[in-house]
Amino acid sequence: MQPDHPLNDLLRKDRIPHIWCSGCGIGTIFSACLNAIKASEIDLSKVVMVSGIGCSGRGAGYINVDSFHTTHGRAIPFATGMKLANPSLHVIVFSGDGDLFAIGGNHFIHAARRNIELTVICVNNLNYGMTGGQAAATTPNRAKTTTTPLGNPESPFNLPLLAYASGATYVARWTMLHTRDLTNSIKEALQKKGFSFIEALCPCPVNYGRRNKLRPLDVFKAYQQKSIVKNGANPIEIDADSDKGIIVGKFIDTERPTYTEMYNKIYRSKG
Amino acid sequence: MEFWRKPLDADDIHITRGNVYVLDDRCKGCGYCIEFCPQKVLKASKGFNKKGYHYPEILKPKDCLNCHYCEIICPDFAIYSIAQVVAEKGSKNEVNK
Amino acid sequence: MKGRVRTGAHYWTGDIACAEGALAAGCMFFGGYPITPATEIAEHMSERLPEVLGTFIQMEDEIAAMAAILGASWAGAKSMTATSGPGFSLMMENLGLGICTETPCVVVNVQRPGPSTGLPTLGAQGDMMQARWGSHGHYEIIAMSPCSPQETFYQTIEAFNLSEIYRVPVLIMTDEIVGHMSEKVIVPDAKDIVILNRPKPKGKKENFKPYAAGRNGIPPMPSAGEGYNVHITGLTHDERGYPVMTPEAQVEMVQRIVDKIRNNCHDIIKTESHLLEDADIVVVSYGISSRTSLSAVYEARKCGIKAGLLRLITVWPFPCEEIRALAKRVKGFVTVEINLGQIHLEVERCSEGKAPAILVGHPGGTIITPDDVLKVLKEAF
CATH class of the missing domain: 3.40.50.920 (Rossmann fold)
Structure with a gap:
């Protein structure tokens, strides 16, 4: 008899196959996340996944733990309320670049500043996939999307730099090809207290790739040829430019008191 | 596996072996497992699965080294490998991890 | 250290009475954002919640405040936010999430004149239709309107109770005048205050269906971390909580969340x-x-x-x-x-x-x- 897929117990099997397109990297990053949860040996009944809206926002719907699919951009404040009301929960926010950094950008920087104990995983596919491939806050300059038909006049965020500047205590970036490093980073982040942020780059073959003449295997070739692992690199110097090079690695791993720790110390120590 | 020079400890090195399993109907035919398998164990099927995709077929089952890369690169939870139980030189059975 | 219920006679504003009513009702989480004339509620909660081992957080905006109280509610805490017109507008999106996911919570709107920034320090009752229809889609909601600090105290307790038993966000539509007027407020003994709690699931946790409602249309509600492995979404969903993109699922879900209020109108309306x-x-x-x-x-x-x-x-x-x-x-x-x-x-x-x-x-x-x-x-x- 054929043995079960090793992640079957963490999947809502009745919802598989998922909605992600053929060749979309979200599934791989999601799989890395599930493997990391397993490897962390955290009590699964205390693991919660919160997602926003968008392709990656569907992540919460496929994990067989308590999972919340919230509104567009609001996964982080929802998760903040949940974590503060029950600090014994391990709250993972799994969402996309548009959700976390355009509509939800304000929430992201404030949760990082407060050092709320959340593990935020951002699937960065450089565009809004769910709505058909519009420009995002991460779309490279001059890239073509349905709302930048002649090329993107804007410049993208450097997400690890934004996370670092906002106060995140763990910051890493990997591509979906670095799946073992990615899994390891997520595991480390889960076992660490404080706000942690992991950016995972992946292709969106149907919407972004098609308009920019990037087949997924071409993207992978670029990941293989242009990725430079620089653990501990200064986030100000980490390009994610397929011409110059894609700097990946664990950039920040530091400690500072979390919101809950400070709140307990200042407000609850008298009792 | 071919070597340009036989390693001195080749006889002591234990080569892991795995069995690859494919869940045909979960596959969306991206071909990543086929592309990235270091042993070229897989090839695309001629036939279609329920959703009309060419899923991976196992071309050379004996060559799988149980590296799990197909399993972790697959976006669709459709392929995985399980360690083979191998009899060691002695009597004890050993499971590759 | 003061307890939850400050039994005795007090000279309180409506805003303070509201905060004290929330504490008496068992509120454990407040997510807020400063706005005149509701700020005093947040200020008072920031001082009082830690005394009862609750949590206060000032969020980055009212959108986040509303999202945070929903998250806290799913973590098992009775939760609340307080705002006024402009903030109430920002809360409308996640108020809809609260309605769709049937999340108990209390939202206070100390009304001031609009549209827009209007007259921030004065009173009005101009958000009554927004309270009814402000979030998109069709739904039923419960809103109260106190006329004095004393009534604000009792209505806040009642608002928590109603939100818990009907699993719906409940709005307290007070106004700047009541919020800022000081009057005598009598707080009874704790034992004389009726506290109601959300229905909790019983029985096995495997394959638990979070939206399988009984005859009264109100499903029992587990909290995150209790082992029920629920999936909760703002998409139209079935009994399992799974998204279903059909008109039939829409009818079943929306009709039930509307009927659970309509069918209990006689008990709710006062x-x-x-x-x-x-x-x-x-x-x-x-x-x-x-x-x-x-x-x-x-x-x-x-x-x-x-x-x-x-x-x-x-x-x-x-x-x-x-x-x-x-x-x-x-x-x-x-x-x-x-x-x-x-x-x-x-x-x-x-x-x-x-x-x-x-x-x-x-x-x-x-x-x-x-x-x-x-x-x-x-x-x-």
């Missing part, structure tokens, strides 16, 4: 009658306006006018049947509210043309005085 038995002119009012209206009704009686007052304690769901019944026997209705006709539209609708309805309204910034109402009572019918 009104107060003053001199209605023989009245032939009925003043309909709520919140601060109902206090000046009552004064006008007594004055009118002195002048021989048979006026009475129907005071709405819960504004939504609207007491349609009471208005319908009165319309059959009275000369007319006078709606008194600090807007240019919102609840007035409901009075007109429910009187079904059987009795005329007149509005005594004002766009906000001041109360409607007893004289304003009396003048209409004398001249109108």
